[in-house]
Amino acid sequence: MSTTKKKGKPGTYLAIGSTLFAAFSNIKKVRSARGENDTLQLVDGLIRVAAVATGVALLIRELRQNDDDILTD
Numbered sequence: 001m002s003t004t005k006k007k008g009k010p011g012t013y014l015a016i017g018s019t020l021f022a023a024f025s026n027i028k029k030v031r032s033a034r035g036e037n038d039t040l041q042l043v044d045g046l047i048r049v050a051a052v053a054t055g056v057a058l059l060i061r062e063l064r065q066n067d068d069d070i071l072t073d
Helices: 009-035 039-072
Strands: none
Touching: 009 039
């Protein structure tokens, strides 16, 4: 079990929204790097997009765990 403090549902939704907003800027970076044939920028952008996807997955898991906690109380 994690020792970090869990956010409430509104905080988790806000975190998901801000994380997805960051994803759009990273996707623009990937498109730009592709157009410029800049391999290093492309790799950087793809890693950032993967990090955002992982972050969203973690936040969704946290939402689900919060729902499970409410059901078991």
